Amino acid sequence: MRVAKFHGQGRITIEEADDPRPAENEVVVRVAACALCGSDFRPWRQGWPVTSGHEIAGRIDQPGHSRHGERVVVYIPVFCGTCEACRAGRTHLCDHGTGVRQLIGWQRPGGYAEKLTAPERCLLPVPDDIPDRLAPLLLDTIGTTAHGVRLARRIVTSGKTLVLGAGPIGLGAIIVLNRMGFGPIEVVEPSDYRAHFAETLGVKRTTPEAATAGRYSMVIEATGKDPARQLALEAVAAEGAIVQLGESDAWSISETRSVRLKDFFLIRSFYFPIGDYEANLDLLRADRDKYERLVDAQADLDGLSELFNSFARGERLKPQLALS
Helix, strand or coil: CEEEEEEECCEEEEEECCCCCCCCCEEEEEEEEEECCHHHHHHHHHCCCCCCCCCEEEEECCCCCCCCCCEEEECCECCCCCCHHHHCCCHHHCCCCCCCCCEECCCECCCCECEEEEEHHHEEECCCCCCCCCHHHHCHHHHHHHHHHHHHCCCCCCCCEEEECCCHHHHHHHHHHHHCCCCCEEEECCCHHHHHHHHHCCCEECCHHHHHCCCEEEEEECCCCHHHHHHHHHHEEEEEEEEECCCCCCCCCCCCHHHHCCCCEEEECCCCCHHHHHHHHHHHHHCHHHHHHHCCCEECHHHHHHHHHHHHCCCCCCCEEECC
16 A cells, blocks of 8 residues: 655655554554644654554445445544543543553554554444545544533633634634634634635634733634744633643743733643534534535645645645545
8 A cells, every 4th residue: 555654854755555454453444535734744844653644534444344334534542441531431531541642643553545454443434424525624623623612611601712823723613613602703813815714704813912902701722832822821811711722842931910810711622532523523514614615625645745835835724635
């Protein structure tokens, strides 16, 4: 089979590899689509020891298996189903009782390839009305963002909201926030292409300077960058909630007077519990026309490198690898 190898410094090569062999309770998945994610810039820039790609849709390719041919998305946390977190429904926080966590596309091979293996319990069925191009959005774009908003709704149930970053996670958050009744919504985004798309979703573009004085009930930080994290702390209203979705390797922020002299809540959404899946399907169906527009470019493995280049330049919203 063919796989993408990430060497670092933006260099990707497509190489031949042996077909994957499933372990016990695993099956082979033939990839149909794998969406690009901002967190993929880490392997793109640094290189990565295993095949990247973690927003995966495909078909089970296991002749003789009862689920052979079934369309699925890949739930990336490898969970045991028996630990305390799993028994409580927090499958995304499973550590197998060992403290060692494995994510498909990070610690084990992912979806920038023709095939991969995955535990059968990590494969969620895709209904017939959801096409391959939209199925990967059920994971990070909807799953992670909706989980973060659901966590925040324990504290804030409505009100003025700020979204920092209109990449795929930020745009996904805007669609979810609209559906869950938050607003008005403002967005800070340097890319005109992404900001203009956000405006078509009914939000107002603002500047970091104006947002600092905004006093928002909820702030969604979707960039993983220190300036946005600092701005979130400054802009959140007293007793408001910050939902941090963006990732980075380190934090460097300052505790200013406006941060110090108020109560607020800081929430992190890493992924989503598997029990959210049906509700996430409902979110996709409710705003399918908006999610359709998010997928603005596709390429096969040979075009993956240029797809990453255009994504890095801010010229794409939610591009994806698409394999026939």
